[in-house]
Structure formats: C-alpha cells, structure tokens
Amino acid sequence: MxxxxxxxxxxxxxxxxxxxxxxxxxxxxxxxxxxxxxxxxxxxxxxxxxxxxxxxxxxxxxxxxxxxxxxxxxxxxxxxxxxxxxxxxxxxxxxxxxxxxxxxFPREHIENLADEVENLMIGQLAMEAAFGHVGTRLEETIETIAALGDVLFLRHMVEDSQARDRARDQTVEILMDMVVNLQLRLDDAPGGP
Incomplete structure (x- = not known):
C-alpha cells in the first residue's frame, strides 16, 4: 500500500x-x-x-x-x-x-427552467410552422402577381390593338367623308357627271 x-x-x-x-x-x-x-x-x-x-x-x-x-x-x-x-x-x-x-439549485428552480426550455422548444416549433405557412402564402402571392402581370400585359396588348382599330376606323371615316365631299363637289361643278 x-x-x-x-x-x-x-x-x-x-x-x-x-x-x-x-x-x-x-x-x-x-x-x-x-x-x-x-x-x-x-x-x-x-x-x-x-x-x-x-x-x-x-x-x-x-x-x-x-x-x-x-x-x-x-x-x-x-x-x-x-x-x-x-x-x-x-x-x-x-x-x-x-x-x-x-x-x-433548488429542484423547483430546475423544474421551472426545464419547463421554460420545453416551452421555448414548443414556441420554436410553432414559429417554424408559422414561417412555413408564411413561405407558402408568399409563394402563392408571387404566383398570383406573376399571373396578374401576364393578364395586364395581355390587356395592354388588347387595348393597343383596339386603339389601332379605332384609329384605322377614324381614318377610314375621314377618307370616306373626303370622298363624299369630293363627289359632291364634282356633282355640283358645272359640266359634272
């Protein structure tokens, strides 16, 4: 020894x-x-x-x-x-x-700390679930915004086409009025048809 x-x-x-x-x-x-x-x-x-x-x-x-x-x-x-x-x-x-x-450390204090840690873990899981839900909603919103962008683009193209059609129709009306006026002048002119 x-x-x-x-x-x-x-x-x-x-x-x-x-x-x-x-x-x-x-x-x-x-x-x-x-x-x-x-x-x-x-x-x-x-x-x-x-x-x-x-x-x-x-x-x-x-x-x-x-x-x-x-x-x-x-x-x-x-x-x-x-x-x-x-x-x-x-x-x-x-x-x-x-x-x-x-x-x-009093046992009661340790149990309280353990409960607080458990509550924090539950809170973290709830926050992760909430963030997941927010992420899903954000993806859906982005898809909706992209679809709205496509709709606005198509609407703008339709409006442009309609504006061109209106301009063409106005031009045709003006030309027809000019033709009618010229026809009337020719008819009113001495020696006209």
Whole structure:
C-alpha cells in the first residue's frame, strides 16, 4: 500500500493505492502495471491534459494481461480502464464543483427552467410552422402577381390593338367623308357627271 496525494484547485486528498485496485479518488492500473510508490503532490502530467494519454494513464504493457477489447473502440481493456480512472481523478475537483453547483439549485428552480426550455422548444416549433405557412402564402402571392402581370400585359396588348382599330376606323371615316365631299363637289361643278 502507498499513500498518494492529489492536489488540485486548492484541495488535497490522500488515498491509499494498492497495485491492481482502484479506490475512488485514486489512480492505480491493472495488476502489477504500476509499482507502489508515492506520487508527488500536484500530480499533473502536462502531456496528457486532454490529449494523448501518458504512459502512467495507459499502464505498462504486460504479457500476462488478458487481451479483451472494447467492442465499440477496439481498445484493450487493460489500457482503457486505467485511462478512464486517471481522467476521473484528474477531473475529480471539477466534477465535485459541478455537483456542488447543481446541489445549490433548488429542484423547483430546475423544474421551472426545464419547463421554460420545453416551452421555448414548443414556441420554436410553432414559429417554424408559422414561417412555413408564411413561405407558402408568399409563394402563392408571387404566383398570383406573376399571373396578374401576364393578364395586364395581355390587356395592354388588347387595348393597343383596339386603339389601332379605332384609329384605322377614324381614318377610314375621314377618307370616306373626303370622298363624299369630293363627289359632291364634282356633282355640283358645272359640266359634272
């Protein structure tokens, strides 16, 4: 057995570590992977801060280790369990702080927040439905405006055609009046037909 001191965020905890065991708040790897020793205070491995795990986190290879693997990742269990344990230890103070913060919130307040979030989600769905309806109405309005534009264009063409027809009819009337007047002059003229 060895005493292991962990220091983080102003707290120090001392735990007993035996080779091949894992006590809450302590780190030990699978059987005989890490020799019993005192881990220095402020136990922080700079190389493994959320990146690649250190050799201490992975544990040393052992030929006697059972080669069982996790089905999802395919990683060997004798590497994964110590890695997870080390990460839990490294973040233990953070996890405790989060638990303390959550314990300070009254359950009623959390339920109210959950209800508000649910209402916001329902409101968002209603807004999305309303926007969908507005989008449909906008498309229908655009189609109606396009149809009205076509109707106005055709009406303008008909009015232009009617205006040309009226102008032609007026020209024909004027010409007929001129012909009639000329005919009358010819008839009234001495020696006319």
């Amino acid at each position: 060895a005493n292991v001191a962990f220091v983080g965020h102003g707290k120090t905890s001392t735990n007993k570590v035996s080779s091949g065991s894992f006590n809450s708040g302590s780190y030990a790897s699978s059987s005989n992977n890490i020799k019993e020793r005192d881990i220095p205070a402020g136990f922080v491995d700079e190389r493994s801060q959320e990146g690649a795990p250190s050799t201490r986190e992975l544990g040393e290879s052992s030929s006697s280790a059972i080669s069982r693997t996790l089905p999802v990742t395919g990683e060997p269990l004798h590497h994964t369990v110590p890695l997870l344990a080390a990460r839990l230890v490294r973040h233990e103070d953070r996890l405790d702080d989060i638990v303390d913060i959550l314990d300070e």
